[in-house]
């Protein structure tokens with residue numbers, strides 16, 4: 001209870017005296033005083049809860065006189081930018097198999113992989129005080145102080161590179177009318193093999209105006225500083241944040257699923273978790289690809305041309321050009337018609353074509369089945 005009251009008070013920026021009146025005594029300063037600061041560490045490793053917490057703070061905390069640094073880690077997840085296409089950015093079948101979550105964040109930019117070996121830092125500030133260079137300086141200076149031999153530098157696109165070549169941190173940000181947040185990753189000991197498995201397209205032939213990611217060779221800090229422990233890293237980052245901004249921040253653990261501290265945060269994470277947000281918000285796209293057709297009785301290879309338009313995650317139009325000798329035109333048209341209006345999602349599309357497949361009992365059943373399988377596999 002005391003912890004709850006303490007967190008609420010910190011977020012509201014109450015003064016030390018006010019806190020004293022509530023029975024708690026904390027070594028923190030008034031929010032009106034420019035030396036007040038707050039460092040929060042999330043107790044959750046759920047990517048949707050943590051992204052929801054970011055949104056909640058951005059929307060509800062007065063950031064005009066204060067900065068907040070939020071530190072968080074996630075269970076394995078792929079996080080795409082607001083204007084990205086998940087089917088072209090990540091390997092959805094592999095992610096399903098590996099139990100890796102997909103999340104769309106509200107900030108722009110490219111796709112990154114998170115796991116327990118990746119730290120996320122969110123710098124909240126007023127729009128006026130928004131300064132990504134300075135925030136990244138906190139990270140590079142902390143690393144230099146910990147390991148003076150590490151060659152870590154921020155680039156013009158706000159990545160942090162190790163030895164001038166390996167990316168250890170990527171940046172994205174969101175500016176609102178009065179507030180801002182800049183968040184970045186920091187690769188300490190992430191699973192690089194999982195990272196490269198999942199950051200590949202699911203679906204060939206996607207054409208769209210969605211933001212493409214900028215792939216780079218990546219490295220983990222522990223590959224170059226094997227003894228660098230988490231606690232040491234976190235402590236150095238907090239210390240450097242205070243030094244850079246002249247603060248003496250209070251450090252507090254927060255639970256982003258707490259409705260008492262963050263009223264309404266559950267609704268935000270429910271929205272972030274939904275299909276409509278993660279997939280449905282994908283900018284309109286086209287798919288133009290060849291589908292290989294199989295028939296065990298026909299040795300010659302054959303292919304169909306697929307053209308599809310997807311808007312809001314739903315198939316808006318579909319055209320399948322299948323050689324007439326392989327499948328009658330009316331059957332491929334029927335398949336296209338069934339897919340229109342469905343989600344661009346193999347499970348939903350599979351359910352939609354089942355009835356049609358059941359009805360087709362004739363000689364073309366097996367070929368229609370193969371065509372359906374090829375279309376579903378293309379959806380990732």
Ligand SMILES: Nc1ncnc2c1ncn2[C@@H]1O[C@H](COP(=O)(O)OC(=O)CCCC[C@@H]2CCSS2)[C@@H](O)[C@H]1O
Pocket residue numbers: 079105109110111112113114118120121167168169170171172183184185186187195199212213214215216217218
């Ligand atoms: N965790 C992590 N850290 C650094 N670089 C990564 C990571 N995962 C993948 N990558 C590399 O970056 C590119 C994409 O680079 P690109 O520049 O396109 O995108 C980014 O960097 C976005 C960073 C978003 C940070 C947010 C902070 C909290 S929620 S997510 C990818 O193809 C990989 O090569």
